[in-house]
Amino acid sequence: MTTKKPIKADKEVHPSGDERYLAIDRTMKQFNYEKDSLLEVLNAAQEAFGYLSRDLLIYISTQLKVPMSQVYGVATFYHLFTFEPQGEHNCIICKGTACHVKGADRIIEALSEEFEINAGETTPDGLFSLTIARCLGSCGLAPVIVLNGQVYGKETPEAVRRRAAEVVSFSKEEQTQTMEVG
Amino acid sequence: MIFNTLEEIGQKELARQDKYKRRIFCCTSTACLSAGAGQVHTSLDQSVAACKCDEYEAEVVRTGCMGLCSSGPLVRIEEKDQDPILYGNVTTELAPQIVSRHVPMGEVEDEPDRDDQDLSITPHDMLHYRASLRKAGKKAELDKILIPLDIPFFTKQVKVVLNETGLVNPDKIEDYLAHGGYKALAYVLENMTPEEVCDEILGSGLRGRGGAGFPTGMKWNFVRQESTNGKFVVVNGDEGDPGAYMDRTVMEDDPHRVLEGMIICAYAVGSSAGYLYIRGEYPIAIDRIRKAIRDARRRKILGKSVMGTDFGFNADVRIGAGAFVCGEETALIHSVEGKRGMPRMRPPYPSKSGLWDAPTVINNVETMANVPSIINNGAQWYASIGTKKSKGTKVFALAGHLRNTGLIEVPMGITLREIVYDIGGGIQGGRGFKAAQTGGPSGGCIPEEYLDSPVDYESLTKLGSIMGSGGLVIIDDTTKMPDFANYFMDFCVDESCGKCIPCRVGTVQIGKLLDKLIAGDGSPEDLEKLERLCEIVRTTSLCGLGQSAPNPVLSTLKYFRNEYDDLIQQPGTAEGSMD
Numbered sequence: 130m131t132t133k134k135p136i137k138a139d140k141e142v143h144p145s146g147d148e149r150y151l152a153i154d155r156t157m158k159q160f161n162y163e164k165d166s167l168l169e170v171l172n173a174a175q176e177a178f179g180y181l182s183r184d185l186l187i188y189i190s191t192q193l194k195v196p197m198s199q200v201y202g203v204a205t206f207y208h209l210f211t212f213e214p215q216g217e218h219n220c221i222i223c224k225g226t227a228c229h230v231k232g233a234d235r236i237i238e239a240l241s242e243e244f245e246i247n248a249g250e251t252t253p254d255g256l257f258s259l260t261i262a263r264c265l266g267s268c269g270l271a272p273v274i275v276l277n278g279q280v281y282g283k284e285t286p287e288a289v290r291r292r293a294a295e296v297v298s299f300s301k302e303e304q305t306q307t308m309e310v311g
Numbered sequence: 312m313i314f315n316t317l318e319e320i321g322q323k324e325l326a327r328q329d330k331y332k333r334r335i336f337c338c339t340s341t342a343c344l345s346a347g348a349g350q351v352h353t354s355l356d357q358s359v360a361a362c363k364c365d366e367y368e369a370e371v372v373r374t375g376c377m378g379l380c381s382s383g384p385l386v387r388i389e390e391k392d393q394d395p396i397l398y399g400n401v402t403t404e405l406a407p408q409i410v411s412r413h414v415p416m417g418e419v420e421d422e423p424d425r426d427d428q429d430l431s432i433t434p435h436d437m438l439h440y441r442a443s444l445r446k447a448g449k450k451a452e453l454d455k456i457l458i459p460l461d462i463p464f465f466t467k468q469v470k471v472v473l474n475e476t477g478l479v480n481p482d483k484i485e486d487y488l489a490h491g492g493y494k495a496l497a498y499v500l501e502n503m504t505p506e507e508v509c510d511e512i513l514g515s516g517l518r519g520r521g522g523a524g525f526p527t528g529m530k531w532n533f534v535r536q537e538s539t540n541g542k543f544v545v546v547n548g549d550e551g552d553p554g555a556y557m558d559r560t561v562m563e564d565d566p567h568r569v570l571e572g573m574i575i576c577a578y579a580v581g582s583s584a585g586y587l588y589i590r591g592e593y594p595i596a597i598d599r600i601r602k603a604i605r606d607a608r609r610r611k612i613l614g615k616s617v618m619g620t621d622f623g624f625n626a627d628v629r630i631g632a633g634a635f636v637c638g639e640e641t642a643l644i645h646s647v648e649g650k651r652g653m654p655r656m657r658p659p660y661p662s663k664s665g666l667w668d669a670p671t672v673i674n675n676v677e678t679m680a681n682v683p684s685i686i687n688n689g690a691q692w693y694a695s696i697g698t699k700k701s702k703g704t705k706v707f708a709l710a711g712h713l714r715n716t717g718l719i720e721v722p723m724g725i726t727l728r729e730i731v732y733d734i735g736g737g738i739q740g741g742r743g744f745k746a747a748q749t750g751g752p753s754g755g756c757i758p759e760e761y762l763d764s765p766v767d768y769e770s771l772t773k774l775g776s777i778m779g780s781g782g783l784v785i786i787d788d789t790t791k792m793p794d795f796a797n798y799f800m801d802f803c804v805d806e807s808c809g810k811c812i813p814c815r816v817g818t819v820q821i822g823k824l825l826d827k828l829i830a831g832d833g834s835p836e837d838l839e840k841l842e843r844l845c846e847i848v849r850t851t852s853l854c855g856l857g858q859s860a861p862n863p864v865l866s867t868l869k870y871f872r873n874e875y876d877d878l879i880q881q882p883g884t885a886e887g888s889m890d
Contacts, residue, residue, distance in 0.1 A: 165649040168649045169630065203649070206634060206652065207631075207632030208633035208634060226554030230712065230786050263551065263635070264554060265592070266550075266556030267341055268554055268556060269380025270346060271710060280341075280345030
C-alpha cells in the first residue's frame with residue numbers, strides 16, 4: 130500500500146510461479162528484510178493466501194533468516210492467523226460483551242446445528258466456515274454477524290441460519306450443476 | 312513557518328464549505344455502515360444530483376460517528392441560519408425523501424433527460440417525492456425518524472476528543488485544518504519549549520485513558536529527562552476489550568487529531584520516530600491513519616522538518632494480530648518488535664527502556680487525542696472539567712440492554728445513573744436495571760445501589776471495578792451474574808499469554824470452578840476455593856491481565872453473592888440463562 134509505483138503482475142514472476150508470493154516479497158523488501166518485520170510479513174501472507182500453510186512459514190523463515198521455531202511461535206501466538214484454509218463462505222459471529230448479553234451464543238448454536246460443525250471449524254465440503262470474533266466494535270447493533278464480508282446487525286438465530294443456509298445451498302447447486310455438465 | 316500555508320488551506324476549505332447553502336452529513340462509521348449507511352450515502356448523493364439545482368444548494372459529506380449508533384444510519388442536515396436537523400434509521404427509500412424536503416428543485420424538463428435514465432433516482436422521482444410530501448403534510452413519514460437534538464443523550468455530553476467526529480470528513484486533511492487542526496502543533500513548535508509542553512499537560516491533570524490512569528505529563532517528563540537519543544513514541548490502538556470501540560472511532564473518524572497529539576508528544580519528549588499500533592481487526596482505522604500519515608507527510612507536518620522547524624518526526628503504522636495482552640505496554644513493545652506479545656517484569660519501565668531498549672512513551676489513542684485541545688484551550692480549561700483527581704472527559708462505548716446505545720463523551724464525575732437513565736434512555740423493554748459493567752474483562756459489575764457514585768478512576772476502583780478503556784455494558788435483570796462472570800473468565804483463559812503460572816493455570820481453574828457451580832454441582836467449599844483462587848491470581852500475576860482477570864468474579868461475588876448461593880442450594884438455575 131505504501132509502494133509508489135504499482136507493480137505490473139505480468140512483468141514480474143515469482144520463481145514459485147505463484148503470484149501471491151510477490152505481495153509477501155514486497156512487504157519484506159519494504160522493511161529491508163529486517164527480522165523485526167516478522168509480524169507485518171505474516172499479516173501480508175495471511176492477507177494474500179487467506180491462511181498460513183507450513184510451506185509459507187518456512188518460506189518466511191528462510192527469507193527473513195528467522196528460525197522456524199520463532200516464526201511458528203509468533204504465528205501461533207496471535208489469533209488473527211489461521212493455519213487451515215477457510216471455507217468458501219465465511220460467517221463471523223461477534224462474541225463481544227454486548228453481543229453476548231444479547232444472545233450471540235444462540236446464533237452460534239443455531240449455525241453449529243445447521244452445518245454440524247463447531248465454532249472455528251469448516252464443513253468437510255469446504256463450503257462454510259464458522260468463525261468467532263472477540264468484538265467487531267458495532268456494539269450499538271448487537272448481536273452482530275458478518276456473512277461473506279457483509280455486516281448484519283440486530284440479528285436473530287433463525288434469520289442468520291436462514292441467510293447462511295441460503296448462500297451455501299446456492300453454491301451447492303452450482304457445484305452439482307458443474308458436475309452434471311462435466 | 313509552514314503553518315501559515317496550512318492555515319490558508321484551512322481557510323480556503325472553510326470558504327468552499329461556506330458557499331454551500333446546506334450540507335448533508337451522512338455517518339459512515341462502522342456501526343452505521345453495518346446498518347446500511349453506504350447505500351444511504353449513495354442514495355443521498357444521487358438524490359441531490361437528481362434535484363438539478365444549483366451546485367451550491369447542497370453538499371453531501373461522509374463523516375464519522377455521530378454517537379447514537381443504535382439509531383443508525385444517521386443523517387444530519389445543517390442549513391445556514393437554521394438549527395441542525397438529525398434523522399435516524401435512514402433507509403435508501405427515505406434518503407430521497409429527506410433530500411426532497413430540504414433541497415429545492417432546479418429546472419426539470421418534461422421529457423426525461425436521456426442521461427437521467429441510467430440513474431436509479433431521476434429528477435421525476437424527486438418531483439414525485441416532493442408532491443407526496445406536500446400531500447402528507449404533518450403526517451409525513453420523515454417526522455417519525457427525526458431525532459430531537461435537545462434530548463439528554465446529546466445535552467449531557469461534553470465533547471473534547473469527539474469534538475470533530477461527525478463534522479469532518481476523516482479522509483480530508485483540509486477539513487481538519489478548516490476546523491482548527493494542527494493549530495496546537497504550530498503553537499507548540501513556535502512558542503513552547505518541550506519542558507513547557509510537559510508541564511502544561513501535567514497541569515491539565517490528564518491521565519492515561521487506557522485504563523490505569525497514570526498522569527500523562529509525568530510519563531512524558533520521565534522520557535524527556537532521559538538523555539539518550541533515539542526515543543520512541545508509541546500510540547496504543549490495540550483496543551482488545553470486547554464491548555469497546557472508542558479508540559477505533561477516534562482513529563477512523565478523526566485520524567489527524569491522534570496524529571497531532573502524537574507529534575506534540577514527540578516534540579515534548581524529544582523523539583524522532585513513532586509507531587501507531589493498531590488492531591488488525593480494524594481495517595478502516597488502519598487505512599485512514601495511513602492516509603492521514605501520507606497527507607501529513609505531503610503537507611510537511613511529518614518528516615525531517617516538521618512545519619519547517621528543526622524538529623523532525625516520522626510516524627508509521629504497525630498492525631496487531633489480535634492478542635488482548637498486547638494492550639499491556641511491555642507486551643505491546645514486544646509485538647511492535649515482531650515478537651510474541653508477552654509482557655515482562657517492570658521495572659525497568661518503558662520510559663527508561665522500552666522499544667528496542669530506548670526510552671519510550673506509550674499512550675492510548677484517546678489520551679493523545681486530548682492533547683491538541685489542551686494546548687488550544689489551556690491546562691486551566693481542561694482542569695476545570697471533571698473531579699478533583701480525574702480531570703477532563705471520558706469517551707464510553709455505551710452498549711447492552713439500553714434504549715440508546717452508542718458512543719458518548721461525558722465529563723468525569725458524572726454519575727452512572729445519569730449515563731444509564733438520561734443518556735442511555737433507561738433499560739430496553741421496561742425491564743429492571745441489574746448492573747453496569749465497566750472496564751471489560753478486567754473490570755467489574757456495579758449494582759444499582761451504587762448508581763449514584765461518580766464516574767472517575769478512584770470511585771470505580773473503590774467499587775471493585777476499573778475505569779478501563781471505556782467499555783460500558785449495561786445489563787438488565789434477565790442476565791445471570793455467574794454466567795456473565797464465566798463469559799469474561801473464558802475470555803481471559805483464551806487471552807492469557809501463558810508466561811506466568813498464576814494467570815495461565817489460575818484462570819483455567821477459576822473457569823472450571825465456575826462451570827461446576829453453574830452446572831449445579833458446586834458445594835460451599837467450591838465457593839470458598841473460588842474466592843481464594845481469585846485472590847491468588849490477583850496478587851501474584853505478572854501483568855495487568857492476570858491481576859485484573861478475577862475482577863468480574865470478585866465483583867459479582869461481592870454484589871450478587873445470592874446468585875452464587877442459589878446455585879449451590881438450587882442446582883441448575885443458571886443453565887441456559889442468557890435471554
